[in-house]
Amino acid sequence: xxxxxxxxxxxxxxxxxxxxxxxxxxxxxxxxxxxxxxxxxxxxxxxxxxxxxxxxxxxxxxxxxxxxxxxxxxxxxxxxxxxxxxxxxxxxxxxxxxxxxxxxxxxxxxxxxxxxxxxxxxxxxxxxxxxxxxxxxxxxxxxxxxxxxxxxxxxxxxxxxxxxxxxxxxxxxxxxxxxxxxxxxxxxxxxxxxxxxxxxxxxxxxxxxxxxxxxxxxxxxxxxxxxxxxxxx
Amino acid sequence: xxxxxxxxxxxxxxxxxxxxxxxxxxxxxxxxxxxxxxxxxxxxxxxxxxxxxxxxxxxxxxxxxxxxxxxxxxxxxxxxxxxxxxxxxxxxxxxxxxxxxxxxxxxxxxxxxxxxxxxxxxxxxxxxxxxxxxxxxxxxxxxxxxxxxxxxxxxxxxxxxxxxxxxxxxxxxxxxxxxxxxxxxxxxxxxxxxxxxxxxxxxxxxxxxxxxxxxxxxxxxxxxxxxxxxxxxxxxxxxxxxxxxxxxxxxxxxxxxxxxxxxxxxxxxxxxxxx
Numbered sequence: 211x212x213x214x215x216x217x218x219x220x221x222x223x224x225x226x227x228x229x230x231x232x233x234x235x236x237x238x239x240x241x242x243x244x245x246x247x248x249x250x251x252x253x254x255x256x257x258x259x260x261x262x263x264x265x266x267x268x269x270x271x272x273x274x275x276x277x278x279x280x281x282x283x284x285x286x287x288x289x290x291x292x293x294x295x296x297x298x299x300x301x302x303x304x305x306x307x308x309x310x311x312x313x314x315x316x317x318x319x320x321x322x323x324x325x326x327x328x329x330x331x332x333x334x335x336x337x338x339x340x341x342x343x344x345x346x347x348x349x350x351x352x353x354x355x356x357x358x359x360x361x362x363x364x365x366x367x368x369x370x371x372x373x374x375x376x377x378x379x380x381x382x383x384x385x386x387x388x389x390x391x392x393x394x395x396x397x398x399x400x401x402x403x404x405x406x407x408x409x410x411x412x413x414x415x416x417x418x419x420x421x422x423x424x425x426x427x428x429x430x431x432x433x434x435x436x437x438x439x440x441x442x443x
Numbered sequence: 444x445x446x447x448x449x450x451x452x453x454x455x456x457x458x459x460x461x462x463x464x465x466x467x468x469x470x471x472x473x474x475x476x477x478x479x480x481x482x483x484x485x486x487x488x489x490x491x492x493x494x495x496x497x498x499x500x501x502x503x504x505x506x507x508x509x510x511x512x513x514x515x516x517x518x519x520x521x522x523x524x525x526x527x528x529x530x531x532x533x534x535x536x537x538x539x540x541x542x543x544x545x546x547x548x549x550x551x552x553x554x555x556x557x558x559x560x561x562x563x564x565x566x567x568x569x570x571x572x573x574x575x576x577x578x579x580x581x582x583x584x585x586x587x588x589x590x591x592x593x594x595x596x597x598x599x600x601x602x603x604x605x606x607x608x609x610x611x612x613x614x615x616x617x618x619x620x621x622x623x624x625x626x627x628x629x630x631x632x633x634x635x636x637x638x639x640x641x642x643x644x645x646x647x648x649x650x651x652x653x654x655x656x657x658x659x660x661x662x663x664x665x666x667x668x669x670x671x672x673x674x675x676x677x678x679x680x681x682x683x684x685x686x687x688x689x690x691x692x693x694x695x696x697x698x699x700x701x702x703x704x705x706x707x708x709x710x711x712x713x714x715x716x717x718x
Contacts, residue, residue, distance in 0.1 A: 298627050308627050386616075390624050393586060393613040405615035408505060409588040410512035 222417035232394075233414065237421055240398035243311055244379040247318035252371055255323050259330030259370075260356060264342060274331065280324035288320050289387030296388065309390035314398070317384040322374035329373060333366030334359065365437055372429050380422055471500045471679035474519040476590055477617045478548075479662070480504035482637035482706055484699050491695065492686050498679055506589030506617075514538055514665070517672025521680035523664045523687075525590040530663050539665035545687050546696045546707040547661045550594060551639055552652035553622070554580075554631035562631075568655040569602045576608045581630035583621050586613030590660075595633045598657060622646060635660055637706040644702070661710065664688075687711075 225233055262274055294300050296308040307313045337359055345355040360367060382400035389396035391405060399418045406415040479485055480502060489500045503513065507524040514522040515538045523545065524530060533539045552562065552571055560578045562571040575582050584606070585592035599606040614624060618638040625632040626646045639650065652658075664684045669677035686692045693709035700706070 298629075309624060391615045393615070395612070397615070401615075405587060408509055409615075410509040411588075 218412045218416050219420075221413035222415075222420060225413060225417045226420065233417060235394050236397050236399060236402045236418065239311075239394070239396065240379060240400075243314050243385075243398060244318060244375060247315045247378055248322055248371065248375045250315070251319045251322045251326055251374065255326035255374075256330045256360070256367060256370075257356075259327045260334050260359070262327070262331045263334030263337075264339065264359075274328075277324045277327045277331070281328055283324075284383065285321060285381045286383035286387065288317060289384035292317050292320065292384070292388050308388060309392060309396060311389070311396055314385055314389040314396055317388050318378040318381075321381060321384060322378050325377055326370055326374045329370030330363075330367055333363040333370060336366065337362050365433075368436070369433060372433055376426060376429065379425070469498050469679075471498055471521065471676055471683050472503065472519040473500055473521050473523060473683065474503045474505060474510035474513045475523040476507050476510060476525060477504045477619075478525070478591065478635045478637050479523065481617070481619055482641050482701065484637070484696070484707060487699055488687075488692065488695050491691075492683065496682055496686070498682070500683065506585075506587050507593070508588035511538075514667050517667060517675055519667065520676040521664060521666050521683055523662055525660050525662045526593050527661060527663070529593070530665060534665060538668055538671060540668045541681070541684065542663050542665045543684060543688050544710050545662045545664045546693075547659060547710050548636050548707045549653070549660050550591070550633050550658040551636055551650050552631065552633050553625065553639060553646075553648045554651050555629040556647065556649050557629070558649075558651060560631065563651045565652055566655060568598055568652055568657055571652045572598060573602050573604070575631050576602065576604055576606065576611075579608045579610050581610040581612060581628050582606075582608075583625045583628070583630045583632040584611060584613045585618065585621055586615045587617070589618075591618060591633065591635055594658075594660065598633070601657070622648070637701075640701045640704055640706060662707075
């Protein structure tokens with residue numbers, strides 16, 4: 211059974227479009243977990259980014275530096291930390307969260323959060339601070355002024371969310387560690403690729419890799435086309 | 444000037460490639476299962492072999508399925524695995540030559556101390572598995588196409604109802620990781636004794652079923668057929684295979700201990716692989 215890249219890729223396309231149940235199961239888990247994680251992380255992270263950009267307080271640079279540093283933490287380290295926290299002998303062991311989907315979501319929120327904070331922070335930084343003052347003097351209340359500023363920074367914020375989503379849907383270390391790669395429960399695209407490769411089933415691996423690639427292309431084309439029109443509706 | 448540079452570059456390339464050729468001859472690539480590697484057996488055996496033969500053995504520790512595939516693709520020189528049926532096919536299709544039985548160890552069923560399935564001490568492994576399925580307690584399966592996974596599947600196939608219960612979880616990870624997960628989830632699993640002994644001090648799991656002849660686990664060493672692929676180090680592979688079945692190699696396998704317990708038994712003189 212001599213395999214080459216072309217044959218493997220063709221076989222992988224067949225798998226994808228024959229709606230191989232196991233394969234689509236894995237894709238489903240991936241999207242569900244990452245979608246929930248990004249929707250939990252986005253709002254608080256953007257608000258923190260906003261506060262860091264607009265509110266001047268002592269030690270602000272330290273907080274910014276901290277979030278920047280957290281972005282560079284390897285996913286396996288986040289995974290290991292959560293593993294120790296959630297383990298039966300750890301402080302949150304009684305919750306029995308280890309090797310469940312909620313655990314994966316917690317991990318992905320932790321991974322996306324610093325990235326979202328940093329990118330939204332720099333998005334808000336590029337907005338003229340006078341926009342905030344103008345909105346306030348024109349009678350907008352605090353909440354409404356925040357929304358106005360967010361509208362100003364919408365492209366950069368959208369890019370931040372897409373980057374965050376891209377990071378968590380493609381990461382393997384944390385999901386493997388605290389999700390456990392349990393079939394039809396915590397097996398997502400990256401952990402399945404790792405597994406199929408270790409089994410020598412390259413077609414399955416490539417098929418899943420293609421899904422990630424297509425997704426990345428779609429997201430980026432969407433972003434680019436919205437930008438191209440210069441509007442976000 | 445230009446000529447000079449071309450000359451220098453080609454000399455450098457030649458030197459580098461010849462150096463690589465020399466290096467290639469002194470390297471034997473062995474694909475083997477995680478069970479032999481994680482237990483520390485190879486770390487003890489291979490330095491001895493490397494010293495006497497002046498070679499370097501690169502160990503690639505993967506599941507049996509992947510190891511055989513790597514052999515099939517000519518990515519390694521020799522494989523040592525434990526899945527008799529796949530190995531037989533591997534040799535029959537001409538990818539491997541000179542299969543030799545090297546050693547064996549056995550599998551055991553481990554689970555939580557509370558033993559909700561009440562299988563402790565049962566002598567028949569299949570009735571133990573039936574007990575787990577009947578009470579629908581969590582069972583962690585390797586699910587990674589490894590020799591251990593194949594063994595587990597063949598045992599489930601012998602049970603009355605098979606593995607169709609909701610708490611049967613396939614996790615697709617190595618033996619050590621599966622033991623950790625079983626420990627965390629208070630679940631049952633089947634493991635090779637080697638990995639179990641290496642991990643048990645860190646676990647709250649306990650050994651529940653052992654000794655059934657169906658839990659037997661024979662290892663074979665198979666050289667990759669040099670006619671199928673260029674660049675296979677067949678001399679090195681033969682030397683390694685010879686050494687494993689030699690008196691010295693077999694003696695070291697038998698003497699290998701973890702916490703004063705023997706893990707592997709040399710079987711070069713007894714044909715256990717075809718049981």
